[in-house]
Amino acid sequence: MGYHQIRFEKDSDKAIHNESLQKALVNVTDRFRSARNKASSKVSDWEELRTAARKIKKDTIANLDHYLVQLEESVKRAGGKVHWAKDADEASRIIVNIAKDGKVKSVVKSKSMATEEIELNSSFEQAAIKVVETDLGEYIIQLAGEHPSHIIAPAIHKTKDDISKLFSEKLGIPYYEKPEELTKVAREKLRSEFLSAGMGVSGANFAVAETGTIVVVENEGNARLTTTVPKIHVALVGIEKLIPRYEDLSLFLTILARSATGQKSSTYVSFITGPKREADIDGPEEFHLVLLDNGRSKILESEQTRESLYCIRCGACLNNCPVYRHVGGHSYGWVYSGPIGAIITPQLMGIDKAPELPFASSLCGACHDVCPVKIDFPKVLLELRKNVIESKEKNIRAGGAFLEKAGIKFWRFSVEHETIYKLLNKLSYYFQTPWKQSNGKLRSLPYPFSRWTDERDFPSVAKKTFRERWKELKDETG
Amino acid sequence: MVKVLRDLGVEVDFIEEQTCCGQPAYNSGYQEDAKAVAGRFLSVFDKALKSDPDRETYIVCPSGSCTSMVKVFYQDLFKNSPELLDKIKRIKNITYEFSEFLVKVLNTVDVGAEYNGIITYHDSCHLLRELRINEGPRQLINSVKGVELREMEMHDACCGFGGTFSVKFPKVSVSMLDEKIECIVNSGADTLVSADMGCLMNIEGALSRREIPIKVMHLAELLASRGK
Numbered sequence: 150m151g152y153h154q155i156r157f158e159k160d161s162d163k164a165i166h167n168e169s170l171q172k173a174l175v176n177v178t179d180r181f182r183s184a185r186n187k188a189s190s191k192v193s194d195w196e197e198l199r200t201a202a203r204k205i206k207k208d209t210i211a212n213l214d215h216y217l218v219q220l221e222e223s224v225k226r227a228g229g230k231v232h233w234a235k236d237a238d239e240a241s242r243i244i245v246n247i248a249k250d251g252k253v254k255s256v257v258k259s260k261s262m263a264t265e266e267i268e269l270n271s272s273f274e275q276a277a278i279k280v281v282e283t284d285l286g287e288y289i290i291q292l293a294g295e296h297p298s299h300i301i302a303p304a305i306h307k308t309k310d311d312i313s314k315l316f317s318e319k320l321g322i323p324y325y326e327k328p329e330e331l332t333k334v335a336r337e338k339l340r341s342e343f344l345s346a347g348m349g350v351s352g353a354n355f356a357v358a359e360t361g362t363i364v365v366v367e368n369e370g371n372a373r374l375t376t377t378v379p380k381i382h383v384a385l386v387g388i389e390k391l392i393p394r395y396e397d398l399s400l401f402l403t404i405l406a407r408s409a410t411g412q413k414s415s416t417y418v419s420f421i422t423g424p425k426r427e428a429d430i431d432g433p434e435e436f437h438l439v440l441l442d443n444g445r446s447k448i449l450e451s452e453q454t455r456e457s458l459y460c461i462r463c464g465a466c467l468n469n470c471p472v473y474r475h476v477g478g479h480s481y482g483w484v485y486s487g488p489i490g491a492i493i494t495p496q497l498m499g500i501d502k503a504p505e506l507p508f509a510s511s512l513c514g515a516c517h518d519v520c521p522v523k524i525d526f527p528k529v530l531l532e533l534r535k536n537v538i539e540s541k542e543k544n545i546r547a548g549g550a551f552l553e554k555a556g557i558k559f560w561r562f563s564v565e566h567e568t569i570y571k572l573l574n575k576l577s578y579y580f581q582t583p584w585k586q587s588n589g590k591l592r593s594l595p596y597p598f599s600r601w602t603d604e605r606d607f608p609s610v611a612k613k614t615f616r617e618r619w620k621e622l623k624d625e626t627g
Numbered sequence: 628m629v630k631v632l633r634d635l636g637v638e639v640d641f642i643e644e645q646t647c648c649g650q651p652a653y654n655s656g657y658q659e660d661a662k663a664v665a666g667r668f669l670s671v672f673d674k675a676l677k678s679d680p681d682r683e684t685y686i687v688c689p690s691g692s693c694t695s696m697v698k699v700f701y702q703d704l705f706k707n708s709p710e711l712l713d714k715i716k717r718i719k720n721i722t723y724e725f726s727e728f729l730v731k732v733l734n735t736v737d738v739g740a741e742y743n744g745i746i747t748y749h750d751s752c753h754l755l756r757e758l759r760i761n762e763g764p765r766q767l768i769n770s771v772k773g774v775e776l777r778e779m780e781m782h783d784a785c786c787g788f789g790g791t792f793s794v795k796f797p798k799v800s801v802s803m804l805d806e807k808i809e810c811i812v813n814s815g816a817d818t819l820v821s822a823d824m825g826c827l828m829n830i831e832g833a834l835s836r837r838e839i840p841i842k843v844m845h846l847a848e849l850l851a852s853r854g855k
Contacts, residue, residue: 157796158795158796158798161796161798161799162798165798165799165802471784471785471787471803471806472799472803474803475799475802475803475806476799476802507656508656508791508792508795508796509796509799510789510792511752511785511787511788511789511790511792511793511800511803512654512752512789512790512792513752513756513784513785513789514752514753514756514757515752515756515783515784515785517756518756528703531653531654531656531700531703534654534655534656535656535657535658536656537656538655538656538657538658539656553655553791554657557651557652557655557657557660558660560647560651560652560660561652561660561663561664563646564646564647564664564667565646565663565664565667567643567644567646570646588835590835592836597794598794600793600794600795600797601793601794601797601832603797604797604801604833604836605801605804605829605832605833605836606831606832606833606835606836607828607832608828608831608832615641616643619641619643622629623641
């Protein structure tokens with residue numbers, strides 16, 4: 150299905166030429182961005198909160214082994230079961246087996262990037278277990294057979310018209326134009342799914358080591374239903390989602406909602422500690438926590454890029470990224486998009502599978518400025534770029550690699566030798582003559598420079614180099 | 628820049644041995660090559676500083692990008708070379724981006740420049756987000772006689788240059804640039820000013836290709852203007 154194929158240049162080109170997608174991207178990123186800016190500016194100690202959150206994440210990730218064991222004990226104490234999954238296959242197998250053991254025929258799911266990452270839906274389908282996404286955005290893309298294009302707004306690449314057509318086609322209903330009508334249809338369909346499902350699968354925004362509580366943040370109420378109505382609740386959680394103490398939640402919930410949607414708090418925040426207790430009237434009888442590694446412990450090994458694991462998946466880096474704004478989520482080729490995708494996809498998949506992504510950034514640093522846990526994206530991207538170049542012998546670079554390397558070596562040689570540098574400065578004035586226009590611009594240079602001049606002019610080199618001018622300037626005032 | 632500084636009574640020297648700070652290689656992932664070139668930068672400037680240690684000396688650079696390479700990224704690049712860290716610190720502490728030097732060291736916002744036009748200012752990414760400089764250039768522009776400064780929408784958004792990014796992903800780069808050009812045009816300005824050659828080259832390249840008659844100037848050029 151091409152979901153694992155990272156072809157950033159090709160796919161981004163497609164996205165740029167998709168007019169309705171371009172409009173949607175501008176709308177959604179503008180909206181989220183201004184909401185976030187407004188919400189964060191109202192918190193007087195916002196910067197201190199970011200610093201504090203980063204500090205907690207740094208400590209947690211550095212001592213993850215300790216906190217994970219603590220989490221396991223806490224969940225067991227609360228009556229839940231804990232499963233460890235080293236990769237996507239194992240995680241899917243564990244979850245499907247829980248369903249089989251419980252004789253589950255249908256499953257409801259709330260929004261979870263981790264389940265997207267392991268492609269859980271297709272594992273359920275292979276096991277002939279019905280699975281229904283209950284987040285409206287996820288429901289839409291499940292009907293369309295697509296993948297999310299934004300961490301918190303999975304269906305933003307679809308227009309209202311797309312959705313009207315899709316619903317009419319897949320659900321056998323008339324063409325409804327109004328979003329309210331479409332939402333009503335989805336709501337009715339989903340209600341019956343909740344009631345008949347034998348199992349609910351959720352992700353988690355946080356897992357608290359101290360108490361074994363998992364926290365699910367949402368706006369539609371579907372995650373509340375997913376985690377409480379069916380008899381079995383399974384939460385799939387990446388091992389980086391840990392926070393040490395219950396009291397840390399107030400800080401993280403404060404920064405998460407504001408960074409993500411600009412809300413003070415999302416509409417629903419569920420705190421789930423184990424299955425239902427004896428005195429409880431309802432709630433799931435079984436609670437399973439599946440802890441997912443899938444490449445995360447490998448990221449942990451690198452001190453230079455470890456901070457990639459501090460991410461709380463708020464999506465602020467996407468909304469503020471000028472590259473994401475123009476290429477959308479699908480260009481990044483996998484579940485995670487935008488700046489966070491550019492840094493974690495190559496690390497989770499292996500850098501040879503996504504060598505383009507660390508370069509898919511102008512290093513403008515807007516992501517770093519808004520990240521609630523202050524991930525230094527430019528620094529991590531630069532480290533990953535180095536890793537791509539260094540493992541080049543394995544033939545993982547895209548076309549043009551040889552030319553690029555030759556260019557860099559030539560550049561290095563010339564800037565290391567002043568005489569050559571001066572000579573080239575001088576000679577380039579004559580070299581450029583065949584391409585120079587009457588207005589002094591270069592309009593169509595040969596490959597690879599054509600990648601600049603296809604749509605932009607290039608300035609021509611002045612006849613007199615700065616060094617020559619300096620000789621005169623120096624004497625002017627001595 | 629030489630003219631502006633001299634007019635303010637600064638003695639300007641240019642070390643002819645210097646070539647590049649190494650950023651192109653660093654940003655492209657070629658850290659070993661970057662180290663060689665950056666190491667050369669450090670030794671060329673260190674030698675020059677040592678030749679006259681008693682004089683109050685600064686390194687001034689008309690680029691937020693090159694300046695942030697020296698001030699911010701050298702310590703990352705050379706994190707495994709503790710023997711160089713002292714030298715980096717010494718050089719970093721006396722290195723200033725041009726506008727920063729005028730405002731912070733010379734305490735000047737009015738350099739006696741004169742220019743007739745409506746100017747819009749593009750915040751270059753490294754200047755803004757690595758060096759946190761945005762007020763100074765605006766104060767300098769506002770103090771130029773005959774100038775009206777008009778902010779564009781999204782003045783702090785990247786223009787799409789990003790060094791080799793601009794040729795690695797030209798379509799993405801130009802798509803970002805298109806939006807920037809739209810903001811510049813909508814501002815109603817007749818002159819665009821910024822403080823980084825990369826952005827200026829990118830923006831001017833598109834304006835010129837589309838024959839949009841907006842003048843593009845480096846901040847130093849503007850500050851060196853003395854009317855007609």
